[in-house]
Amino acid sequence: MSDPHRPGFSSSPVVELRQYTLRPGTRDTLVGVFEEHLVDGQEDCGMAIGSVCLDEADPDRFVWMRGFTNLEQRTEALGGFYLGPVWGKHRDVANGTMIDSDDVLMLRPTEPAHPPAQPRNDLGGPTDRIHLSVYTYAPDHVLDTHLSTDFHEELESLLGVPVDTWRSHCGPNGFPQLPVRDDHAFVWAATFADAEQRQEALQRFRDSGRRDDLLSHGSPVGIQELNLRPTRRSRHPHPNAPPL
Template structure:
């Protein structure tokens, strides 16, 4: 599988009660046409704590490929036919982080290949996205600390790290789709079998005295605001799942 180095974390705020409508439309009309243009739909999720939020992640080979693929898709026949119905479910779709891989982690290495999707009984699990807002210019040091100190502690506690990202600073080559420019973020995604598995993992992590006394305080002190923790469950067609 060709490596992809540009990712979008997209979080849509929807009109009340319209999430399932959008998921059905997305799965029926938008997955294959995007992937035919070289994009990958890495994951689709329901936000457990916000019934009117749909979250998804797509990836691209590079920024130029992103610009070309988005231009083709959003000027093409699929979006012309189904885009108005998708937009009719949304209050806004501009909460988008443009990201690149960090900390030496290959993103979504556990993802099922799309051609194996039909063989899966159902997508399951709990995906937790952790979003850190950082001071500009500090993301490389943060990533190094995460790689060398935080991630080993997480893995020892039984974490399955799906992806680690930092801000992609290249300019948005397709301004028709805005992204949150001018921000510095660091994001990691964990996969757990279920909520009980996530609680047990967190308990094991807290039993590590170095985590509680040194590692987490260092991480927390570098964040401009409290780390945003988003609990997600995969939709039926999400490749990112337990």
Template structure:
């Protein structure tokens, strides 16, 4: 599975406006086109950030889904309102993962920790982290939908967990980001 980890910097006080719009208009409209809206989150430490995960079967499905959505009627109707909430929407990692542990979009929610480990070279493709619900690695395919930039040249290993996980003991670790995330009311990751 191909996964985008998308982190949006928003204008102060606009996060809930975007979340309401996103959860109302952008979940089923993307899923109807073959994409998976895996999770939408409030960053608990950065009140002006919205984080979400979007999945695709493979890179050709990603391109087809993005072309259909961003060229389609739902985005055309709501793009101005969504973009008015954002300062920057280009902080995106393109990742590869096994399927994520999704549930129904109703019921109780609890926070996640999302850890991003950066290295000066690629991570072993089969590396999984103890304690992680899901482990994702950088996808090195060329971004074939340049209208939505992704960060190039990164060697990221991403762990989604409820209670932290072991830091990988490998040479070349250059940085670690730790995001504490609360799922929105319509997130499939609860």
């Protein structure tokens, strides 16, 4: 089980965003084994589980995040889990649900850091909904700074909830058995009390033109937008809570 004295996902300097494409009709099987066995197994090996979510638009997509204290600890924790007994016992069931598990970004918090609404070891409510956006573009220091500062401030104002942000981590992948993408990315996520609040907030964001401004930036920006429903054991921020 998770250790209340261990740093949680909210303070993780190294983060993975993982998106799995699943065989049709197998997502419930993966969620079952993940929540029953793999959450605790990973936390016992020193990983911090973050959001664990279902894609509302794609029944065959599973999206989740986990954190580490540094790159060396990531390598150690991944080795301990994937070479250990919990994964050894359940990997055939988990892997049997997956078509692709290599859509992975290694990230770090933006600077200045934007702390989440509440520690992610606190579970959210059953109606919570999450929006997560992934922006990919050629390395651009000016755009990096803009997204982490002015854009983030405007985004929180438009959405009316705290927004967590990360950017690509350029460190080496010390566990090459699990590949990571080499895209240069900026990721933001926000939690809402329900789907209606999320829809209204995202409409304000789109009406503002700030999303279109990114698409017209000098460097082409690819945008992936995901509307997500947290699973029972997701460790995501509570919506509408004031920042810490």
